[in-house]
Amino acid sequence: MRYIVMVMGLLLLSGCGFKEAPVMQRYSIAVPPLKPLSDTQYRNKILKVSYPVGLGSVLNSSIYYSYTLTDSGSYLNACWSNDIGKLLQGNYIRVLSESGLFRVVVPFSSNMNENLRLESVVFDFSHHIRKDGSFAVVSIQFSLINAETGTLLKTKKFSYREPTLTTNARGYVEATNRIMAKLSRDLIEWLR
Numbered sequence: 500m501r502y503i504v505m506v507m508g509l510l511l512l513s514g515c516g517f518k519e520a521p522v523m524q525r526y527s528i529a530v531p532p533l534k535p536l537s538d539t540q541y542r543n544k545i546l547k548v549s550y551p552v553g554l555g556s557v558l559n560s561s562i563y564y565s566y567t568l569t570d571s572g573s574y575l576n577a578c579w580s581n582d583i584g585k586l587l588q589g590n591y592i593r594v595l596s597e598s599g600l601f602r603v604v605v606p607f608s609s610n611m612n613e614n615l616r617l618e619s620v621v622f623d624f625s626h627h628i629r630k631d632g633s634f635a636v637v638s639i640q641f642s643l644i645n646a647e648t649g650t651l652l653k654t655k656k657f658s659y660r661e662p663t664l665t666t667n668a669r670g671y672v673e674a675t676n677r678i679m680a681k682l683s684r685d686l687i688e689w690l691r
Contacts, residue, residue, distance in 0.1 A: 523576055523577070524577040524668065525577075526669075528679050533684065533687065535597060539599065539691055541600055541601050541615065544602060544614040545604075545605065545612070546600075546615045547604075547607050548595070548605070550606075551588060551621050552619070554620070557623070558583050558584035559582055559583065561578055562577050562578055562625075565628070566628055574668045576668075577669075583621075587639075590683070591619070591686070601615070613646045615643060615646055616643075616644045616646045618641070618644060619641050622638040624636075635659075635675040636661075637658070638659070639656070640656040641686065641689070659678040659682065661675070
Protein backbone atom coordinates (compact mmCIF):
# COMPACT_ATOMS: atom_id res chain seq x y z
CA MET A 500 0.00 0.00 0.00
CA ARG A 501 2.79 2.39 0.89
CA TYR A 502 4.42 1.58 -2.49
CA ILE A 503 1.26 2.59 -4.38
CA VAL A 504 0.99 5.87 -2.45
CA MET A 505 4.64 6.67 -3.22
CA VAL A 506 4.18 5.96 -6.96
CA MET A 507 1.02 8.11 -7.08
CA GLY A 508 2.82 10.90 -5.25
CA LEU A 509 5.75 10.78 -7.69
CA LEU A 510 3.39 10.89 -10.68
CA LEU A 511 1.56 13.90 -9.25
CA LEU A 512 4.78 15.71 -8.45
CA SER A 513 6.21 15.07 -11.91
CA GLY A 514 3.10 16.44 -13.57
CA CYS A 515 2.77 13.47 -15.91
CA GLY A 516 -0.88 13.02 -15.08
CA PHE A 517 -1.72 16.62 -16.03
CA LYS A 518 0.13 17.10 -19.31
CA GLU A 519 -2.06 17.47 -22.33
CA ALA A 520 -1.08 15.60 -25.49
CA PRO A 521 -0.53 17.77 -28.58
CA VAL A 522 -3.42 17.82 -31.06
CA MET A 523 -3.05 15.42 -33.99
CA GLN A 524 -2.74 17.39 -37.26
CA ARG A 525 -4.34 15.74 -40.30
CA TYR A 526 -3.19 16.66 -43.79
CA SER A 527 -4.43 15.89 -47.28
CA ILE A 528 -3.29 16.15 -50.88
CA ALA A 529 -4.59 19.35 -52.48
CA VAL A 530 -4.00 19.78 -56.21
CA PRO A 531 -5.51 22.79 -57.98
CA PRO A 532 -7.93 22.06 -60.86
CA LEU A 533 -6.40 21.62 -64.30
CA LYS A 534 -7.78 22.79 -67.63
CA PRO A 535 -9.46 20.09 -69.74
CA LEU A 536 -7.77 19.04 -72.97
CA SER A 537 -9.50 18.71 -76.29
CA ASP A 538 -9.18 16.01 -78.93
CA THR A 539 -7.18 13.25 -77.25
CA GLN A 540 -6.52 9.73 -78.51
CA TYR A 541 -8.35 8.09 -75.57
CA ARG A 542 -11.41 10.39 -75.68
CA ASN A 543 -13.82 7.44 -76.09
CA LYS A 544 -12.07 5.08 -73.67
CA ILE A 545 -12.95 4.06 -70.12
CA LEU A 546 -9.99 4.13 -67.72
CA LYS A 547 -9.85 2.21 -64.45
CA VAL A 548 -7.36 3.46 -61.89
CA SER A 549 -5.92 0.68 -59.73
CA TYR A 550 -5.10 1.17 -56.07
CA PRO A 551 -1.37 2.03 -55.87
CA VAL A 552 1.12 -0.62 -54.80
CA GLY A 553 3.62 0.60 -52.22
CA LEU A 554 7.07 -0.65 -51.44
CA GLY A 555 7.35 -1.15 -47.69
CA SER A 556 4.78 0.48 -45.41
CA VAL A 557 4.55 3.72 -47.36
CA LEU A 558 0.79 3.52 -48.06
CA ASN A 559 -0.74 3.87 -44.60
CA SER A 560 -1.83 7.18 -43.04
CA SER A 561 1.52 7.89 -41.34
CA ILE A 562 3.71 10.74 -42.57
CA TYR A 563 7.23 9.38 -42.92
CA TYR A 564 10.58 11.14 -42.57
CA SER A 565 14.15 9.91 -42.86
CA TYR A 566 17.57 11.19 -41.87
CA THR A 567 19.51 8.55 -43.83
CA LEU A 568 18.67 5.55 -46.00
CA THR A 569 18.44 3.39 -42.86
CA ASP A 570 17.25 5.88 -40.21
CA SER A 571 13.55 6.72 -40.57
CA GLY A 572 10.33 7.13 -38.62
CA SER A 573 6.88 8.70 -38.70
CA TYR A 574 5.56 11.91 -37.20
CA LEU A 575 3.73 11.31 -33.92
CA ASN A 576 1.40 14.32 -34.04
CA ALA A 577 0.74 14.51 -37.78
CA CYS A 578 -0.79 12.10 -40.26
CA TRP A 579 -2.52 11.99 -43.63
CA SER A 580 -6.30 12.41 -43.52
CA ASN A 581 -6.65 8.92 -45.01
CA ASP A 582 -4.51 6.03 -46.18
CA ILE A 583 -2.05 7.62 -48.65
CA GLY A 584 -2.94 4.98 -51.27
CA LYS A 585 -6.57 6.13 -51.18
CA LEU A 586 -5.52 9.78 -51.32
CA LEU A 587 -3.30 9.11 -54.35
CA GLN A 588 -5.91 7.00 -56.16
CA GLY A 589 -8.57 9.64 -55.50
CA ASN A 590 -6.24 12.38 -56.75
CA TYR A 591 -5.46 10.45 -59.96
CA ILE A 592 -9.17 9.85 -60.61
CA ARG A 593 -10.12 13.50 -60.00
CA VAL A 594 -7.28 14.95 -62.07
CA LEU A 595 -7.74 12.52 -64.97
CA SER A 596 -11.52 13.04 -64.96
CA GLU A 597 -11.06 16.82 -65.09
CA SER A 598 -8.46 16.51 -67.87
CA GLY A 599 -10.96 15.27 -70.46
CA LEU A 600 -8.45 12.65 -71.67
CA PHE A 601 -10.93 9.80 -71.23
CA ARG A 602 -14.68 9.32 -71.59
CA VAL A 603 -14.84 8.27 -67.95
CA VAL A 604 -12.35 7.51 -65.18
CA VAL A 605 -13.38 5.08 -62.44
CA PRO A 606 -11.76 3.31 -59.48
CA PHE A 607 -10.69 -0.30 -59.89
CA SER A 608 -13.57 -1.43 -57.65
CA SER A 609 -16.09 -0.28 -60.28
CA ASN A 610 -18.12 -2.95 -62.11
CA MET A 611 -17.75 -1.02 -65.36
CA ASN A 612 -15.83 -2.77 -68.15
CA GLU A 613 -12.74 -0.72 -68.90
CA ASN A 614 -10.70 -0.30 -72.07
CA LEU A 615 -7.57 0.88 -70.25
CA ARG A 616 -6.10 0.44 -66.79
CA LEU A 617 -3.64 2.69 -64.98
CA GLU A 618 -1.45 0.98 -62.39
CA SER A 619 1.09 2.66 -60.13
CA VAL A 620 3.93 1.66 -57.83
CA VAL A 621 4.99 4.08 -55.07
CA PHE A 622 8.73 3.90 -54.46
CA ASP A 623 9.01 6.86 -52.11
CA PHE A 624 6.57 9.30 -50.54
CA SER A 625 8.40 10.82 -47.59
CA HIS A 626 10.23 13.72 -45.97
CA HIS A 627 14.01 13.56 -46.36
CA ILE A 628 16.01 15.59 -43.86
CA ARG A 629 19.69 15.62 -44.76
CA LYS A 630 22.79 17.72 -44.15
CA ASP A 631 22.20 19.56 -47.43
CA GLY A 632 18.56 20.42 -46.62
CA SER A 633 15.03 19.23 -46.11
CA PHE A 634 13.05 17.82 -49.04
CA ALA A 635 9.71 16.27 -49.91
CA VAL A 636 10.38 13.25 -52.13
CA VAL A 637 7.84 11.52 -54.37
CA SER A 638 8.74 8.67 -56.72
CA ILE A 639 5.93 6.81 -58.52
CA GLN A 640 5.96 4.56 -61.58
CA PHE A 641 2.84 4.39 -63.79
CA SER A 642 1.87 1.72 -66.30
CA LEU A 643 -0.91 2.13 -68.87
CA ILE A 644 -2.37 -1.23 -69.82
CA ASN A 645 -4.81 -2.21 -72.56
CA ALA A 646 -7.38 -4.03 -70.41
CA GLU A 647 -8.90 -5.84 -73.39
CA THR A 648 -5.62 -7.55 -74.41
CA GLY A 649 -3.55 -7.25 -71.23
CA THR A 650 -0.81 -5.52 -73.23
CA LEU A 651 1.44 -2.92 -71.65
CA LEU A 652 1.07 0.27 -73.70
CA LYS A 653 3.63 2.37 -71.85
CA THR A 654 5.31 2.87 -68.50
CA LYS A 655 7.13 5.78 -66.87
CA LYS A 656 8.65 6.58 -63.48
CA PHE A 657 8.17 10.11 -62.16
CA SER A 658 10.54 11.27 -59.41
CA TYR A 659 10.52 14.67 -57.69
CA ARG A 660 12.48 16.34 -54.91
CA GLU A 661 11.10 19.64 -53.60
CA PRO A 662 12.75 21.75 -50.86
CA THR A 663 10.63 22.32 -47.75
CA LEU A 664 10.34 25.72 -46.09
CA THR A 665 10.42 24.11 -42.64
CA THR A 666 11.63 20.76 -41.31
CA ASN A 667 8.29 19.82 -39.74
CA ALA A 668 5.28 17.92 -41.12
CA ARG A 669 3.53 21.10 -42.29
CA GLY A 670 6.52 22.16 -44.40
CA TYR A 671 6.74 18.64 -45.83
CA VAL A 672 3.03 18.54 -46.76
CA GLU A 673 3.19 21.96 -48.45
CA ALA A 674 6.16 20.81 -50.56
CA THR A 675 4.43 17.50 -51.31
CA ASN A 676 1.36 19.35 -52.59
CA ARG A 677 3.59 21.36 -54.94
CA ILE A 678 5.05 18.06 -56.18
CA MET A 679 1.58 16.56 -56.65
CA ALA A 680 0.55 19.55 -58.79
CA LYS A 681 3.63 18.94 -61.00
CA LEU A 682 3.02 15.19 -61.07
CA SER A 683 -0.61 15.72 -62.11
CA ARG A 684 0.39 17.94 -65.04
CA ASP A 685 3.19 15.55 -66.07
CA LEU A 686 0.92 12.50 -65.84
CA ILE A 687 -1.69 14.13 -68.09
CA GLU A 688 0.98 15.15 -70.58
CA TRP A 689 2.46 11.63 -70.58
CA LEU A 690 -0.96 9.97 -71.08
CA ARG A 691 -1.92 12.42 -73.79
